Amino acid sequence: MLTKQRLRAVQNDSNVCADIEGFDFNAYDARDIEELRRFWLQYGVLRFKKTGISDAQQVEFSRHFGEFVIHPKQKQEGGHPTHQEILVISNAMKDGKPSGAMGNSEATWHTDTWFYERPPAGAILRGVTVPPSGGDTYFLSTYSAYETLPDALRKATDGRQIFFQNVYDKTGKLRLGKSEPGSRDFREWTGVVHPLVRAHGETGRKALYLGGTTEGAWIVGLPLDESAALLADLWDHTTGKQEVFVQKWDEGDIMMWDNRCTMHRRDGFDPSLIRIMHRTTTAGERPV
Template sequence: MPHALLGKVVLSGHNYFTMQRWHTVRRPYQTIKETLAMNFTVTPLVDDFVAEIPDFPFESLSDETIEQFRAVWKQYPLVRFRNVKIGDAEQVAFSKRLGPPVIHPRQLQQGKNAEFPEILVISNKKKVDGTAAGDLGDGEVNWHTDTWFVERPPSAAILRSIEIPPEGGNTYFANMYSAYDALSDELKERLKGLEIHHQNVIDGRGEVRLNKTKPDNEDYATWSGVDHPIVRLHGDSKKPCIYLGGELNRQTIVGMPQAEAKELLADLWARVTEKRHVWVQQWQPGDMMMWDNRCLMHYRDAFDPSTSRLMHRTTVEGERPVAA
């Protein structure tokens, strides 16, 4: 089904970009199943940003269903599946229909799933021997896109809730399309051709990544890593969006003096995470989120360590970012 058939969905005149501090939706609006020959129901939550799909037919993934879903996801880069009753095998199968799986370095460490290597276990739970049963613990996880420090960052991530805490552990998503559109023409012009050097030695927790050695200097521009454009052209939508990756404190801009780069990057990080660009997922049982890792960033707030949070994530291969 061509994407053009989806058209523009109007949310009954409501604009959640201005109505709330964070974009949340507590009641459904119109669906688009009635206007299209869809195999599932799509409820828009935030125009051109977030949609919800209840009772998606994961057990019967026809080519037609996958094609229809791709069209929806192209318009809504953040999709919340509700009433999900699948297991690991079905999640992996769905992910593979969207592209080859990506194995995150953490899947070889604390986040390893013994039966399905495609799954990253995210949890604060402990094994019987007291070691971590998953990755990322119960603390805050700063704004980032997944695996930004490789040549071909993932295109998509799919996160399924298995156990959720009564409070906290929410996931916040920032729209890099709208963040770019909100920039002044002058700033857009300044960003043309600029690339960030993303070091790939130290992770967000300050730990040395697998098979890496920390240099004996703090000149991050000289550390091993990759260079990606600050403004990238989305591979499917062909629209420009901001691409900052993660770890502001260890970022440099190729060919720019460190002080100037630090000031520009701090300004950009503040802009793209403004509340007008952000939507929050308050997890419920049966929720599964899929986001476009090329045009969205995400953040997780902390939760009570005496409670449990268990999530399983799969990741889909992406393309090397190209400048817009």
Template sequence: MTRLVVKEIVAGFVAEITDFPVHNMDEQVAIDLRNAWTKYPVLRFRNVPIGDAEQIAITKALGPIFLTTNVQHGKREDSPEIFVIANKKNPDGTPAGDLGDGEVQWHTDHWWIKQPPSAALLRALEVPPAGGNTYWANMYSAYAALPDSMKARLRGLYIHHQDVLDISGAPRRGKEMPASKDFAAWSGVDHPIVMRHPASGKPCLYLGAGRERQVIVGMRQDEASELLDQLWQCATSPDHVWHQEWRPGDMIIWDNRCLLHRRDQFDPRSVRLMHRTTAQGQRPVAAA
């Protein structure tokens, strides 16, 4: 029976798998993978021969495919499970992928919907000689580091995540700017600030993204802004962050429910081409 060999990089946070039976993935391997992913919310595959078909199969072992929506570029008609992240151009000059070459701020994928994805898998096909690194922030350890008084204060609090503007501040497709400047009145979804992870059972912060457009349900904006500033500062402290310097062929699975992630900018004259797949998730549930 094939069993996974998982090498710990950061305790309870990051691990690496270098010998994965990608062409012989039975149910036991899938169980081992899910267990490893629960223990280490960032899993790196290195020196494993993974193509699009294998990436899709691994994603399905973690949950049903989540099809990325509300994007202008990066969709593949021949393989809708794959979302292309790239700064390359098509022969007609149109973007061959999404996200370009600029910095991408801290965020959780699809934080503005009722059921954000659980897993994201990102595989490097071409990487720039410098930059384009990806960083993850551990929301388990960020929550654990909070003083007990802050943990008590957060109990029962929800952030209203508006769904009108994206992380860059541009309107999402099909959305128009509301007349009100009060973000609490904008369409969106409310998620608990502290959620209980459905697999590990542990509490973690859930902050989403777009700090400058966030409100806390039922709280005055001045009080909410002060509290959110403190939480974001803690969540993105270097104490809770690990980063990946990509090599061609690397693939990382991360847990979208208990992590934030961001990306460095890189030289637009270089090329960064990545394929991403995503697994469906559940609505965040508040920790008791």
């Protein structure tokens, strides 16, 4: 009797991603899932090349990694017609309206839904239709961002908390269910407070937690100018000096990332080209 081939994680030329070999989406067991989870926690980002799986298979696979989270965009333009767990990211039009969320523009560095009390633990993104060029996705490690901080910056982050307003999104649009604030001082708006350095809920490793923008972010207790200067230094260190993995998509590729210890961004692309991605999101703990 042949022994089943076990999984392999092959780290690429970054410190944040590994390619998974030997995983069969049509025939896997609890041991395979346990091994994948170990790799996921170790590397932060996993890639599965040209999987060819269906929406139903993606949903079923995602169930093994936690409860589903409904992304804010799923309540607007990014809902899936038959699988409520899936966020549709697409620039395709249907009946004169967007058939998915996020269009074709650039998405700058961020951690997903950083403005939630409990940001998601992870996301699983599958390329359904991809353009021949553009729309690349980039990943970096916020473990590494913290661990490589110069001493002065590390001391400046110790014990600090960061406030994120949750009234407007990064494009300046009101978030769903929010109304125009009565004050110009964003610190008086609704929002969340998280640690500037969070301990991962499963590994215990410390990671820098910057959210998704410096706009509407405030290091609690600091004067606004000092907060802005420190955040600028932290963002420059994180996004300008860390090793980055670049995913150039093929149809069927899956990227699976740990939202608690990574950040990602997306290149814009030609609006005449169609890019359709299906994403599932899993629940996480409150950052501590």
